[in-house]
Amino acid sequence: MYSKFRSLLFSLEAEQAHRLAVGAARLAQAVAPRVIESMFSYSHPSLHTSIFGKQFTNPIGLAAGFDKNARMILFWRKMGIGFMEVGSVSARRSKGNKKPRAFRLPDDRALINRMGLNNDGAERIALRLKRHAGILAFPVGANIAKTHDPDIQGDAAVEDFCISFRTLAPHVDYITLNVSCPNTSDGKTFEDPNVLDRLLVALKKERDEFVRRIPVLIKFSPPERDSFVLDSHFDELLLVSLAHGIDGFVASNTASDWQNLTTSRTLLEKIGNGGLSGPPIEKRATQLVRYIFQKTEGKLPIIGVGGVASGEAAYAKIRAGASLVQLFTGLVYRGPGLIPSVKRRLVELLNEDGFGTISQAVGRDA
Ligand SMILES: Cc1cc2nc3c(=O)[nH]c(=O)nc-3n(C[C@H](O)[C@H](O)[C@H](O)COP(=O)(O)O)c2cc1C
Known part of the structure; x- marks a missing residue:
């Protein structure tokens, strides 16, 4: 069914197609949530996992950028996604870069975006999330980034995150x-140890004042080479x-x-x-998942993301050290x-290797 809809989507410019797909999903979540659920949802006890003290019915999540503004939460839930990450969200609303800014590379089944x-x-996105309070039924994360404005620098950039x-x-x-968005207006990321240090000092204060302990993860860029070692x-x-x-960590963002x-x-x-x-x-x-897993001795959860288009690819991330996996492209x-x-x-692959749960497979190839 999707192949027909995809022909229509692929005849449009990439961002227009995304808008149409989002519109279709929002319509579906409003009028036929049960139909979506009966067509797509699949569950199995071996997919259950618990990370940061939260229960995940399965480890497959939606990566940041797909539902930035938290408009399709019910749709994703009915689709049987295990968790989702909204955003990137910034303190101030932003229109982003000039269009066109998203491109398909069909020969590589890849995308390039800026x-x-x-x-x-x-604020708006928080209100939308608040409206879903109590009915989310799956873990939702918020991916935050600095507002896309080259004038926001130094302390102001840190405060923007706060x-x-x-x-x-x-x-x-x-x-x-x-901290790794490659598409910032000033072309800079926070992947500089000193800059990251300042950001984390400020955020630690915020976290300490916050009523409950909320897990904070960092999302990095991919390494420059497939054979990244040290x-x-x-x-x-x-x-x-x-x-x-x-x-914990999210590995990885897109590659510039x-x-x-x-x-x-x-x-x-x-x-x-x-x-x-x-x-x-x-x-x-x-490879970045594996590296982080080795360096942290598997003590902190890693969300593996990048190029997952099959159960095998998701399983490779898990065996490299990812406790959860996200999809986008x-x-x-x-x-x-x-x-x-x-x-x-995933269930078949776990079974073939004699694992009863996802957590038993995490880091087996690290
Ligand atoms: C169009 C597009 C927009 C994205 N926007 C964001 C974003 O706002 N924040 C973020 O952390 N990652 C963003 N990403 C990166 C994805 O979350 C993911 O890390 C990356 O695409 C690699 O996964 P994939 O190969 O499965 O797409 C975006 C990716 C794409 C293709």
């Missing part, structure tokens, strides 16, 4: 700090994160350097710059049917 953190802003934290933390199960810069980032009591592509140079030159996602970044994202190419298909295959 959305530039377009979102409705922390505002989003304060506004969203009461309504979500975890917070992810997007990187002292990355080690410093990890050390800073651990020193400030970070609860493009590799493993068969797409023609002419098309790539026409696109310009942006973050690459999908199968071409799968190996490096998995795979959903664009395979449609929402990817969710039950990944879950079914």
Whole structure:
């Protein structure tokens, strides 16, 4: 069914197609939630897992960027997703970069985007989340980033993150700090140990004042190579994160350097710059999961994301050290049917290896 709808979507410009898909999903969640559930939901006891003291019916989640503004929560729940991450959300509402800013690379089943953190802003999104309080029924995280404005720098940038934290933390199960967005207006990320340190000092104060202990994760960029082994810069980032009591990691964001592509140079030159996602970044994202798992001795949960388009790819992330896995680009190419298909295959793969639960497989190849 999705293949027909996909032909229509792929005849449109990528962002227009996304808007149409979101519209269709919102309509479906309003008029036929039971139908979606009966068509797509699939559950199995071996997929159940518990992370940060939260129960997940399955480890397959929606990555940040797909439902930035928290408009389709019910739809994702009915689709049988195990958890979702809204955002990136910034303190102030932002339109993001000029369009076009999202591009499909069908030959690689990949995407390139330079959305530039377009979102409705922390307050509106918090209100939407508040409306779902009590009926969420699955863990929801908020991914926060600095407002897309080159004038917000230094202390103001740190405060910008703090505002989003304060506004969203009461309504979500975890917070992810997007310190690795490759599409900021000033071209900078927070992946500098000193800058990250300042941010985490300020956020620790916020966390200490907050009524409950909310898990805070950090989302990093993928390494430059598939064969990433050791990187002292990355080690410093990890050390800073651990020193400030970070609860887990998300690996990884899109890649601003493009590799493993068969797409023609002419098309790539026409696109310009942006973050690459999908199968071409799968190996490096998995390698980063493995590296973090090894360095932290498997003590902190890792969400694996990057190029997952099959049960095998999700399982590879889990065996490398991911406790949870997220989808984005795979959903664009395979449609929402990817969710039950990944879950079914995961159950088979766990079974073949003699594991009764996801947690038994985590880090087996690390
Ligand atoms: C169009 C688009 C928008 C995205 N927006 C965000 C975002 O706002 N915040 C974020 O942390 N990651 C964002 N991402 C990155 C995804 O969450 C994910 O880390 C990345 O795409 C790799 O996963 P994938 O290969 O399954 O797509 C975006 C990705 C795409 C393709």
